Amino acid sequence: MNVLEYLGNSYNKDTQSFDAEAARKESYENKPKLNIVLFGATGVGKSALVNAMFGKNIVESGVGKPITQFLEKVEIQSKGLMLWDTKGIEAKDYDNTRNMLVQDIEVGFQNAFDTQDDDQAPHVIWLCIKESSKRIENREYDMLSIAKKFGIPTVIVFTDTQFEEGDSFFETAKRNLDAQYKAIIKNRYVRVNSLPYKKLGMQVPTYGLNELLKLTENCLFEGKSNASQQRMKKYAEALRMAQEVNMKMQLNAIIKSAESKVSALKLVAKAISSLPTPVLATVLNKKLIYMINDDFGINNDEDHIKKLTVEVVEIASLKSNFILTKILFPISMLDNFRAMQTTQCLGSAYISLLTEYYNQETGHCILPRQQAIPLAFFKFNFEEDMKEAQLKKGIFKFL
Ligand SMILES: Nc1nc2c(ncn2[C@@H]2O[C@H](COP(=O)(O)OP(=O)(O)O)[C@@H](O)[C@H]2O)c(=O)[nH]1
Ligand SMILES: [Mg+2]
Structure with a gap:
């Protein structure tokens, strides 16, 4: 699957932006x-x-x-x-x-x-x-x-x-x-x-x-x-x-589904020959967050959810650029690697965040309107995940 196939209808080529209405339809159809x-x-x-x-x-x-x-x-x-x-x-x-x-x-x-x-x-x-x-x-x-x-x-x-x-x-x-x-x-x-x-x-x-x-x-x-x-x-x-009878089972199923969305985007990232423009990269990540929200039963139409989506995507893009350097590898290889890693860490940090706010009694995930705490939680997890991933790859020690 290439970038544009992944984005499908939810990318509006004219306005170069993410089309939430189309994404909703697509998510339901899929x-x-x-x-x-x-x-x-x-x-x-x-x-x-x-x-x-x-x-x-x-x-x-x-x-x-x-x-x-x-x-x-x-x-x-x-x-x-x-x-x-x-x-x-x-x-x-x-x-x-x-x-x-x-x-x-x-x-x-x-x-x-x-x-x-x-x-x-x-x-x-x-x-x-x-x-x-x-x-x-x-x-x-x-x-x-x-x-x-x-x-x-x-x-x-x-x-x-x-x-x-x-x-x-x-x-x-x-x-x-x-x-x-x-x-x-x-x-x-x-x-x-x-x-x-x-x-x-x-x-x-x-x-x-x-x-x-x-x-x-x-x-x-x-x-x-x-x-x-x-x-x-x-x-x-x-x-x-x-089902809303066994909430532990529900949460596990939601996480599994959300993780499969992360894997799908990682595959896209792995296959790209050059990194998409920053605008396109943002739309890709937004779509991922949008779909994870959907799995958790979060209403993507609410203003504070839209805002949260923008913020986490931005944190991920800033931090991933900051942490990696381009000196060590040929550009294309590094770009693929970086794109995959950012996707992985964005996805897993965001899934951890929603899991934190998932209520095991009601089976609902309610995020506060005041976002300082969830954002700090996300940022911390994202950075830790990035560091860990790079340590594993043996890159971090060169930085
Ligand atoms: N106590 C109790 N009442 C039930 C149960 N299932 C249905 N009812 C009641 O039986 C009535 C008919 O149920 P409903 O679900 O509308 O039946 P339907 O026509 O088959 O959809 C309603 O007043 C329900 O509240 C049950 O398992 N326990
Ligand atoms: Mg009936």
Whole structure:
């Protein structure tokens, strides 16, 4: 990849500046899109479940688009999530709509698979059954037959679980569903409570969500889907980043993703035959910071974030020029080396900064408006990283 390919649309050649709007679009387009299908009758708790997994009001915040009569796709751009919600599957009169429903959903799925685009296809199904209903209905079997027909790995989620009621329904249901659909369920059954509630004056917390997360990861690694293994790994990473149940897992996934952005820019730096103009170098680094912000869920539109981005890029460019000398190596070699090293140190110092401000309770990264402290933190880390990198290369001793 060369410099201009890396910058893509986010570099405006006319104004020679960074185009944040284009960068946002591009960043969204490049995100792997995890498609989760929510199967289940109206009122079983599909929305509550998704909100518990991916963050409060996530369903309401997404943009819903009807696909067919019974399917709606809710797109959550910031997370690269596509939620396929089933609509209008009512307990009452179900048997009259039965054939219509199956056909309708199958058409929706077939069209999605026909695009041959992995980002458009259903990757995993969460089939929700309200545990308190104590019955498995025809509609559940119908939805499983669709899952089986398309070979989509499925998790059976028992919602609104009340353990006081015992587990006889759960055990019976498992046996009955396994009898016909073991191949796509693969023993992925989980009992969930998506909303804390009060019982006899006691607070009952949410549960089952970590288990659901684990089972969903399993589905993605099953490799039965049409998408390549490599692609499925990307979806699993997207799941880890999007979920808000296990924050340690989320932070690790964010860091991994941000580091891959740094590596990509390093490769660009390695390949350049002459160092880009300072203006272009600034745009390259800005784009990197922009994408790291995006991974951490930081809003690049906010003024203090724009300012911070400008400042860290400037510190990196000033410091890297200052520390290295051009005497020791032929220019081109040194320039590549310097560009790579600056990218590495800028990226890792900035990732450390955001990690510092990432809140492990809420899963959000909030940077203060007052930037003296974050900037000092960044500068210190950047300089230390540069020194260390140069010591390793044995250059520092010549300075
Ligand atoms: N206590 C508790 N209430 C739930 C749970 N899941 C759903 N609900 C409630 O059940 C109702 C229907 O849930 P909703 O998510 O809108 O169902 P949907 O139609 O399948 O999307 C709402 O009032 C939820 O608050 C759960 O796991 N525990
Ligand atoms: Mg709903």
